């Protein structure tokens with residue numbers, strides 16, 4: 316049976332203006348809501364780009380656990396004594412004041428995908444139309460016997476920059492000349508593939524200048540590593556006899572940690588350190604796992620075109636938590652993915668045009684002051700994966716001027732990308 320519309324309903328449908336409709340209070344159309352969890356290079360970039368490019372048409376909320384973010388990139392320069400802690404730490408004030416992002420300081424503890432809400436520790440609930448999850452990494456503390464979150468306070472990983480980086484720096488400063496710095500490097504996949512080896516280089520430089528009888532032992536969970544030929548060439552050139560790198564096939568990798576004895580037990584030998592830096596195996600940030608975004612690998616599968624989760628509707632995962640195929644887990648990658656994701660979300664929420672994403676990444680590393688190397692690529696989305704289209708890497712035997720130029724390029728990149736992330 317056809318129901319007849321009343322005259323009033325018909326008037327509303329056709330937009331007819333009547334005295335009563337003029338008198339009625341205007342009902343403001345609610346803005347679409349984007350919520351972002353995590354204010355690192357992934358999340359803060361996504362929040363800023365959606366807020367900036369939608370000109371206020373989207374209501375953007377960023378939920379971040381800390382008041383300020385210390386970038387992991389360049390934290391090795393801090394640990395090596397080349398940068399201040401302040402110079403790698405950034406606030407969210409501009410996201411708020413210049414772009415209108417609503418910054419909520421708090422730890423997101425739950426996502427209700429059916430109701431489309433995020434719960435923050437303390438009980439606050441934030442509703443979303445689209446959610447971006449960018450919490451970075453978490454650690455598999457259970458990977459080594461005797462290792463735990465508490466142990467990591469004494470044997471810092473310094474793989475989430477902040478107080479952990481300060482602890483490691485203090486321990487290196489307190490170590491006697493002639494001491495041993497022991498590093499456990501993680502298995503793939505992990506945040507920043509060249510990162511452990513840049514750390515080795517810059518700590519070696521610090522030792523060479525301040526504690527020249529000291530040694531560095533790297534117990535690796537792999538048989539090869541990023542930019543290996545470049546690092547090993549640099550270690551021989553600048554730090555001869557100071558660094559011993561032990562691949563998996565020699566030690567069998569770390570099996571157990573003895574904190575009181577300051578010893579790492581491997582499949583074979585045991586190693587004693589005066590300062591021990593365990594960089595543990597990794598997985599997606601805890602909230603990504605809790606929200607059901609991670610698969611059996613511990614990381615979050617995504618649509619290569621939009622970074623949308625393939626597991627939970629209306630949710631995107633960017634940065635280190637995501638499975639971005641050939642893109643490494645880097646700040647540059649996270650920032651690049653965030654922009655592609657922001658475009659896709661803005662298009663869905665406001666009807667603006669969506670473009671095919673172009674991804675890129677470059678990872679610079681310092682081998683010594685003024686000696687920088689890099690590796691990078693461009694990427695495109697295919698139905699199956701994010702695939703690299705062209706790649707480049709510094710060469711061994713490069714002249715000093717090229718290396719200085721690469722080091723300067725890295726400094727310029729840091730200034731540029733942090734402005735792009737935090738405004």
Ligand SMILES: Cc1cc2nc3c(=O)[nH]c(=O)nc-3n(C[C@H](O)[C@H](O)[C@H](O)COP(=O)(O)OP(=O)(O)OC[C@H]3O[C@@H](n4cnc5c(N)ncnc54)[C@H](O)[C@@H]3O)c2cc1C
Nearest residue numbers: 353355356357380387388423450451507634635645646647
């Ligand atoms: C030593 C080192 C050197 C590196 N060097 C480089 C380099 O030279 N170039 C480069 O490109 N990359 C580098 N990286 C890698 C780079 O730092 C990471 O890939 C990048 O930080 C990933 O960004 P993200 O946004 O995914 O995660 P993160 O940077 O970890 O940001 C995640 C944010 O989310 C917040 N958060 C997490 N969970 C919650 C929650 N539940 N609620 C609220 N907030 C939450 C965290 O507080 C954090 O601020 C380096 C990493 C390390 C460790």
